[in-house]
Amino acid sequence: MKLYSSRDLGPLHEDWRGWKIIQxxxxxxxxxSLTPDRIITGNALLEINSDDxxxxxxxIIETARNLQKIRYK
Numbered sequence: 001m002k003l004y005s006s007r008d009l010g011p012l013h014e015d016w017r018g019w020k021i022i023q024x025x026x027x028x029x030x031x032x033s034l035t036p037d038r039i040i041t042g043n044a045l046l047e048i049n050s051d052d053x054x055x056x057x058x059x060i061i062e063t064a065r066n067l068q069k070i071r072y073k
Contacts, residue, residue: 009016018029
């Protein structure tokens with residue numbers, strides 16, 4: 001679907017009320033402008049601190065501490 005500049009997205013669906021497309025940017029109801037790059041970056045930042053990443057980070061730190069204990073015995 002091709003979206004044109006200055007288009008109100010509210011008529012597409014109730015969830016889009018207050019959202020707009022202006023000069024190739026998605027504008028939120030709060031006035032934030034979102035480009036594809038900003039959306040991808042935001043998604044990546046959210047994924048960085050996911051539960052799986054925290055568990056893996058804890059496992060890596062625990063393993064490193066255990067290896068350090070073995071090395072100095």
